[in-house]
Amino acid sequence: MPGVAAILRFAALALLLAFLLMPQSFAPLFAPLTQYGAPPIYDQGNLLTLALAHLGLVCCAAAASTIVAVGLGIVVTRPSGAQFLPLSRTLVNIGQTFPPVAVLAVTVPLVGFGEKPTLIALFAYGLLPIFENTIVALQTCPPQVLEAASGMGMSARQRLLSVELPLALPLILEGIRLSLVINIGTATIGSTVAAKGLGEVIIAGLLSNNNAFILQGGLVTGLMAILLYDALAGLERRICRTAHLE
Amino acid sequence: MISVENLSKQYGATTVVDGVSMVIERNSITVIVGTSGSGKSTLLRMINRLIEPTRGRVLIDGNDTTGEPAHLLRRRIGYVIQGHGLFPHRTVAENIATVPRLLGWDEARIRARVEELLAVFQLDQGAYAGAFPHQLSGGQQQRVGVARALAAEPAVLLMDEPFGALDPIIRAKAQDDLLDIQRRFGTTIVLVTHDMDEAFRLGDHVAVMSHGRLLQYDRPAVLLTHPADPFVSRMTGVSDRAMRLLSLTTAGEAALPGVSDGPAVAASASLREVLSELLWRGAESAAVMDADGTRRGYLTIAAILERGRPG
Ligand SMILES: Nc1ncnc2c1ncn2[C@@H]1O[C@H](COP(=O)(O)OP(=O)(O)OP(=O)(O)O)[C@@H](O)[C@H]1O
Ligand SMILES: [Mg+2]
Numbered sequence: 219m220p221g222v223a224a225i226l227r228f229a230a231l232a233l234l235l236a237f238l239l240m241p242q243s244f245a246p247l248f249a250p251l252t253q254y255g256a257p258p259i260y261d262q263g264n265l266l267t268l269a270l271a272h273l274g275l276v277c278c279a280a281a282a283s284t285i286v287a288v289g290l291g292i293v294v295t296r297p298s299g300a301q302f303l304p305l306s307r308t309l310v311n312i313g314q315t316f317p318p319v320a321v322l323a324v325t326v327p328l329v330g331f332g333e334k335p336t337l338i339a340l341f342a343y344g345l346l347p348i349f350e351n352t353i354v355a356l357q358t359c360p361p362q363v364l365e366a367a368s369g370m371g372m373s374a375r376q377r378l379l380s381v382e383l384p385l386a387l388p389l390i391l392e393g394i395r396l397s398l399v400i401n402i403g404t405a406t407i408g409s410t411v412a413a414k415g416l417g418e419v420i421i422a423g424l425l426s427n428n429n430a431f432i433l434q435g436g437l438v439t440g441l442m443a444i445l446l447y448d449a450l451a452g453l454e455r456r457i458c459r460t461a462h463l464e
Numbered sequence: 465m466i467s468v469e470n471l472s473k474q475y476g477a478t479t480v481v482d483g484v485s486m487v488i489e490r491n492s493i494t495v496i497v498g499t500s501g502s503g504k505s506t507l508l509r510m511i512n513r514l515i516e517p518t519r520g521r522v523l524i525d526g527n528d529t530t531g532e533p534a535h536l537l538r539r540r541i542g543y544v545i546q547g548h549g550l551f552p553h554r555t556v557a558e559n560i561a562t563v564p565r566l567l568g569w570d571e572a573r574i575r576a577r578v579e580e581l582l583a584v585f586q587l588d589q590g591a592y593a594g595a596f597p598h599q600l601s602g603g604q605q606q607r608v609g610v611a612r613a614l615a616a617e618p619a620v621l622l623m624d625e626p627f628g629a630l631d632p633i634i635r636a637k638a639q640d641d642l643l644d645i646q647r648r649f650g651t652t653i654v655l656v657t658h659d660m661d662e663a664f665r666l667g668d669h670v671a672v673m674s675h676g677r678l679l680q681y682d683r684p685a686v687l688l689t690h691p692a693d694p695f696v697s698r699m700t701g702v703s704d705r706a707m708r709l710l711s712l713t714t715a716g717e718a719a720l721p722g723v724s725d726g727p728a729v730a731a732s733a734s735l736r737e738v739l740s741e742l743l744w745r746g747a748e749s750a751a752v753m754d755a756d757g758t759r760r761g762y763l764t765i766a767a768i769l770e771r772g773r774p775g
Contacts, residue, residue: 360549360552362545362546362547362548362549363549363550363551363552365514365545365549366543366545366548366549366550366551366609367549367551368514368535368538369512369514369538369543369545369549370538370539370543370562370563370566370612370613371535371536371537371538371539371540371563371566372535372562372566373535376566381551384553385552385553461553
């Protein structure tokens with residue numbers, strides 16, 4: 219049902235934009251959630267600016283995770299790097315299992331408050347899906363295709379760049395998408411260490427006992443995650459279709 | 465000419481190719497047969513150094529192949545494997561252009577070569593040049609695989625069970641095409657197969673391998689009439705060896721001077737086919753005709769049967 223999907227997608231986007239651009243027009247909806255005449259709409263900063271800062275933070279972290287995870291994935295799937303696979307896997311797994319909040323606690327004393335500790339936490343948290351997908355994709359390239367590539371006289375580097383990576387692209391993109399979406403939610407914790415982002419709205423709500431703020435922070439983050447997931451899935455399909463990878 | 469000198473491959477304590485020596489003539493087809501696991505593929509892949517030999521060496525036209533980087537050597541040697549191994553993300557034309565691109569040919573030359581090969585392999589340029597491998601039938605994919613291997617005009621073509629996945633009719637067609645191409649480009653072909661009919665049909669020479677060793681390497685008729693080892697007779701088949709022998713000679717080669725009022729047969733037909741035709745028609749003799757319709761001579765059943773005996 220592409221028709222229904224398109225309508226839902228459009229409705230979600232319209233709702234998000236309307237809320238970010240004209241938050242005050244939603245005041246009557248949120249008013250019942252407040253008590254003692256507290257403001258129904260977040261008023262300690264511009265919601266649009268916060269949303270963009272939030273997105274920027276997540277994208278920067280994802281770019282760094284991608285470079286490191288794909289690079290590492292390539293190294294450990296080469297014959298010369300295979301011995302590092304278990305070690306790399308362990309490190310990347312620690313990045314995912316170590317709670318981001320704990321990463322913040324460890325890094326703030328080292329790099330100070332603000333964006334930096336948050337970027338580090340998101341970077342570590344987002345490595346795993348990209349790393350694992352890269353490895354699976356590179357390890358499951360059809361052996362006959364690889365044999366043909368070598369048999370034709372491609373060097374190891376030519377084979378990697380013109381055969382293995384293009385064939386691995388769909389799975390790698392999927393890993394990047396998962397990593398991005400997970401981190402849209404995770405990035406809200408950055409506000410505990412003064413990184414600009416939508417976590418501010420939620421924390422303000424918790425501090426002033428204002429349920430409307432908490433809900434707004436959560437809704438905007440959730441909508442952004444859904445829309446980003448959807449947009450990246452579409453982009454992936456398009457890339458794969460033009461490259462005939464499906 | 466390819467000289468294989470005392471070539472061996474060991475994995476740990478197991479020897480999978482054991483001291484193989486053979487000289488493969490230029491412009492000929494050599495077929496390697498043997499049971500599964502006898503080391504055929506390993507031998508083939510040591511020729512283009514996809515596998516590095518443990519001992520021994522390979523010379524192509526007198527030059528030791530270990531003297532150059534393996535990937536550069538492979539660009540001069542065509543390679544076809546079962547299931548073709550086409551690049552799924554590249555079009556037919558791009559697949560065929562792989563080695564010329566690696567060699568840095570200019571675009572015009574690449575385009576001309578791709579067009580030529582598409583024509584040779586009866587793949588319509590408009591319909592197939594831009595198609596992707598998954599859009600082709602198995603037989604077409606296989607042809608593209610061979611075209612890709614021949615793209616940079618290699619003097620040597622290695623084929624590992626190239627027709628293994630094709631049905632009998634398409635396979636026979638692919639074998640005919642290969643013979644045509646071998647004549648047209650004068651390529652030296654080394655082909656591995658499990659199919660003895662294919663070996664006898666294509667091979668100028670046949671090599672029989674068992675447990676990593678080369679048991680016999682000879683013309684197909686000699687393999688039948690003078691097997692070096694009981695294993696060779698078993699491999700080539702005892703029950704129909706007389707018919708196999710007949711299939712190695714053409715009517716034109718065996719024709720006797722004179723005329724016959726029996727059915728006409730083509731000079732290019734094998735004696736096996738002529739015998740079958742005569743039995744079917746209940747005739748005693750056949751007139752042998754060249755492709756242009758001139759009489760070449762005649763054949764009788766007795767003369768054919770004479771040729772089905774060793775020595
Ligand atoms: N990398 C390897 N390590 C250890 N043994 C190997 C390796 N590659 C091949 N072998 C062994 O070498 C032997 C010969 O293998 P090869 O592929 O050359 O056989 P083949 O004659 O081509 O068989 P088939 O007809 O089944 O293709 C087999 O017993 C195989 O198990
Ligand atoms: Mg084999």
